[in-house]
Amino acid sequence: MVLADLGGRISHAIQQMTNATVIDEKVLNDCLNEITRALLSSDVQFQLVRDMQKNIKAIVNLDELAAGHNKRRIIQQAIFNELCKMLDPGKPSFTPKKGKPSIVMFVGLQGSGKTTTCTKYAHYHQKKGWKPALVCSDTFRAGAFDQLKQNATKARIPFYGSYTESDPVKIAVEGVETFKKEYCDLIIVDTSGRHKQEAALFEEMRQVSEATVMSAFDQAQAFKLSVPVGAVIITKMDGHAKGGGALSA
Numbered sequence: 001m002v003l004a005d006l007g008g009r010i011s012h013a014i015q016q017m018t019n020a021t022v023i024d025e026k027v028l029n030d031c032l033n034e035i036t037r038a039l040l041s042s043d044v045q046f047q048l049v050r051d052m053q054k055n056i057k058a059i060v061n062l063d064e065l066a067a068g069h070n071k072r073r074i075i076q077q078a079i080f081n082e083l084c085k086m087l088d089p090g091k092p093s094f095t096p097k098k099g100k101p102s103i104v105m106f107v108g109l110q111g112s113g114k115t116t117t118c119t120k121y122a123h124y125h126q127k128k129g130w131k132p133a134l135v136c137s138d139t140f141r142a143g144a145f146d147q148l149k150q151n152a153t154k155a156r157i158p159f160y161g162s163y164t165e166s167d168p169v170k171i172a173v174e175g176v177e178t179f180k181k182e183y184c185d186l187i188i189v190d191t192s193g194r195h196k197q198e199a200a201l202f203e204e205m206r207q208v209s210e211a212t213v214m215s216a217f218d219q220a221q222a223f224k225l226s227v228p229v230g231a232v233i234i235t236k237m238d239g240h241a242k243g244g245g246a247l248s249a
């Protein structure tokens with residue numbers, strides 16, 4: 001499973017530190033170095049790992065800790081807090097409101113599971129009493145509309161798409177308008193997958209976003225440079241990838 005190995009290595013490093021007879025600078029460094037190695041070998045971004053190590057060292061000042069302090073507990077807590085901080089974007093993720101139309105656009109790399117996750121997302125909300133709908137604005141991959149149609153039909157979710165229209169922006173706008181009129185409160189727009197270097201596809205994604213979600217593209221890095229990212233969904237957790245990239249995301 002994704003992240004299982006990383007979790008195991010971090011737990012092991014903490015366990016070794018906890019088992020040490022005396023907690024000194026060397027024990028702390030060994031523990032942090034082992035966690036650093038585990039994170040880096042799982043593809044977590046170097047800068048994130050470096051900052052994490054620096055922060056823990058700044059919090060756990062062994063020289064200043066008076067006798068009687070539970071150093072093991074303090075180190076453990078500092079590691080836990082810093083790992084959590086790594087995953088905290090510092091702002092709440094986008095949360096749609098039931099009964100009010102929300103448009104959620106799925107973007108991601110090719111084959112990352114957008115279409116599958118769109119349906120799961122719609123199905124999840126449908127079970128909770130929402131009125132979701134799916135729009136297929138992927139005109140790039142042959143069979144994309146059929147795939148969405150099949151998933152949506154199985155989950156009994158209304159869908160919109162076209163076999164003939166080649167402009168994804170047009171489809172997205174029409175789909176969103178259609179479902180707004182039908183009082184759907186969660187309109188999910190599936191887009192075509194893309195790679196970082198495909199400038200034209202990113203431009204298309206920006207246009208779909210501006211025409212439907214209507215937000216500015218003001219944030220950092222690849223996808224974030226093109227559209228505002230309201231939330232990140234990690235897919236394929238049942239796979240064997242190392243998972244560190246997901247933490248960096």
Ligand SMILES: Nc1nc2c(ncn2[C@@H]2O[C@H](COP(=O)(O)OP(=O)(O)OP(=O)(O)O)[C@@H](O)[C@H]2O)c(=O)[nH]1
Nearest residue numbers: 109110111112113114115116141192193235236237
């Ligand atoms: N094991 C596993 N496979 C998944 C998961 N989610 C999606 N898949 C599979 O991954 C493949 C690609 O999924 P899609 O949902 O078509 O991905 P996509 O991002 O829409 O693909 P593009 O539109 O081509 O970019 C399909 O074979 C899915 O069945 C998952 O959570 N676990």
